[in-house]
Amino acid sequence: MKFKSIFFRKVTVFCGFFFLQFILFFPLSFLNDFQLKITDFIFGDFTGFILEFFFNKKNSRIDYSSDSYSMLVLIIVLLLTSLIFSFVIKKKWTKHFLLITEYVCVIYISVILIKYGVDKIFKAQFPTPEPNILFTRFGNLDKDILFWSTIGTSKIYNIIMGSIEFFSGALLLFKRSRFLGSLLAIISFSQILIINISFDISVKLFSLILLLMSLFLVRKSGWEFILKIISLPKKTFFDQTSFLPYKTFIKILILGTIFIKIGIPYFNNDFDAENKDNSFNLTGVYQVTSSKSPYQYLFFHKDQYLILMEKSSEKMTSFHYDISFDNQIILQDEQYRISKHFFVRNKKDNTIIFSFDHQKIHAKAIQHNKMNALQDRFHFLVD
Numbered sequence: 001m002k003f004k005s006i007f008f009r010k011v012t013v014f015c016g017f018f019f020l021q022f023i024l025f026f027p028l029s030f031l032n033d034f035q036l037k038i039t040d041f042i043f044g045d046f047t048g049f050i051l052e053f054f055f056n057k058k059n060s061r062i063d064y065s066s067d068s069y070s071m072l073v074l075i076i077v078l079l080l081t082s083l084i085f086s087f088v089i090k091k092k093w094t095k096h097f098l099l100i101t102e103y104v105c106v107i108y109i110s111v112i113l114i115k116y117g118v119d120k121i122f123k124a125q126f127p128t129p130e131p132n133i134l135f136t137r138f139g140n141l142d143k144d145i146l147f148w149s150t151i152g153t154s155k156i157y158n159i160i161m162g163s164i165e166f167f168s169g170a171l172l173l174f175k176r177s178r179f180l181g182s183l184l185a186i187i188s189f190s191q192i193l194i195i196n197i198s199f200d201i202s203v204k205l206f207s208l209i210l211l212l213m214s215l216f217l218v219r220k221s222g223w224e225f226i227l228k229i230i231s232l233p234k235k236t237f238f239d240q241t242s243f244l245p246y247k248t249f250i251k252i253l254i255l256g257t258i259f260i261k262i263g264i265p266y267f268n269n270d271f272d273a274e275n276k277d278n279s280f281n282l283t284g285v286y287q288v289t290s291s292k293s294p295y296q297y298l299f300f301h302k303d304q305y306l307i308l309m310e311k312s313s314e315k316m317t318s319f320h321y322d323i324s325f326d327n328q329i330i331l332q333d334e335q336y337r338i339s340k341h342f343f344v345r346n347k348k349d350n351t352i353i354f355s356f357d358h359q360k361i362h363a364k365a366i367q368h369n370k371m372n373a374l375q376d377r378f379h380f381l382v383d
Contacts, residue, residue, distance in 0.1 A: 009091070012094075013086045013094055013097065013098070014082050014083060014085075015212075015216055016098055016216075017101075018078055018079060019209075019216060020101055020105075022078060022213075023104060025042070025074065026071075026074070027039060030115060039064060047070055047074055051073055065202075067202040067204055071205060072205070075209075102217060106178065107173075109213060110181075111169070113185060114165070114166055117163065117166030117167075117168075117169060118162065118166060119162070120161055120162025121162035121163065121166065123155065126158055127152050128152050129153065129374075130302070131300075132297075132301065132309070132316060134285075134368055134373060134374075135285065136314070137314065143199045143200050146199075147195070147199040147201065153374060164184070168185050168188055171184065172185065178217075186215060186218070189210045189211035189214055192211075193208055282345070283300050283302045284299075284365055284368065285365070285366055285368045286364060287364055287366050288361055288363045289351075289363060290361050290363075292359070295308050295309060296311040296314075297363075298352075298361070304322065306320075306329070308356075318334070319332060327343060327344070341355045342354070342360075349364070350364060
């Protein structure tokens with residue numbers, strides 16, 4: 001029994017160290033880039049060396065984004081350092097260490113759930129599919145793009161799922177409802193992990209760690225998972241009357257700063273992330289009317305990308321574009337080569353003339369918003 005107790009204590013401390021390090025060193029894109037700078041400063045050269053020596057790969061994904069070699073190596077390094085720390089920490093420090101760990105994990109999971117819940121509600125995570133996606137044949141879409149686009153066509157689904165995630169994150173912030181919030185978080189992250197695996201979406205590692213972190217929060221003493229929803233835990237580390245000084249002030253300060261950071265983009269876009277337009281008001285699809293042109297459609301993406309779709313093969317070529325002061329369109333291809341082209345737009349009849357590849361392309365805007373996939377329809381009865 002003594003060996004078993006020591007083993008579970010070491011495992012618990014090991015998991016706690018890993019989750020704390022992951023929270024600190026895995027960069028979240030919506031929290032500026034200070035995490036990335038810290039991670040790159042501490043682990044950049046080391047992960048780069050491991051990638052080249054063991055995997056024969058360059059450290060191309062220096063942002064340590066999920067499902068990349070750089071993130072895999074970072075996780076392995078954190079697991080090794082967590083193993084070392086788990087043997088260094090003494091038994092008398094374990095209780096206070098776990099109090100701090102659980103406190104940080106609760107805030108982290110709550111912020112993640114609230115952030116992505118709000119993103120779903122305002123259609124920022126799953127926006128309405130862009131015209132170039134809508135005009136691509138079903139069979140030509142990758143599974144991840146297909147899933148992302150399908151979910152983006154339903155406002156109701158996004159609002160419901162976003163509200164559940166937001167509600168789960170809010171429950172975690174209060175002691176009385178924290179257990180229920182943890183169970184809802186487990187359900188949410190389990191569903192997300194299944195979706196990521198099934199549709200090959202490249203955040204599988206991240207969602208797996210979030211699920212494990214949620215399971216870590218609902219254990220009883222000795223690493224037993226609470227599987228019965230109707231039975232509350234007899235005692236957890238959160239039952240202590242006080243485990244951190246000024247915890248209310250710290251919680252308000254940290255959460256307030258993070259939520260302000262999350263909310264700023266929505267205030268800047270007047271809470272209309274889905275329908276935001278670029279500064280040139282060109283967003284949409286234009287059908288090429290030039291008979292000799294090899295292209296069928298021009299798509300102006302809201303993130304300032306021009307995408308040309310060929311008639312015969314339906315191949316798409318994309319450029320990042322800008323409009324110069326003399327009304328020329330400046331294109332930058334995937335190799336960062338820049339070129340200028342003649343560009344005229346007639347707002348009265350929504351037509352454009354575009355000089356490209358030694359030819360003048362005439363195109364007219366069409367109403368893609370009336371496509372069936374974008375219509376909010378609900379049938380209660382089939383007849």
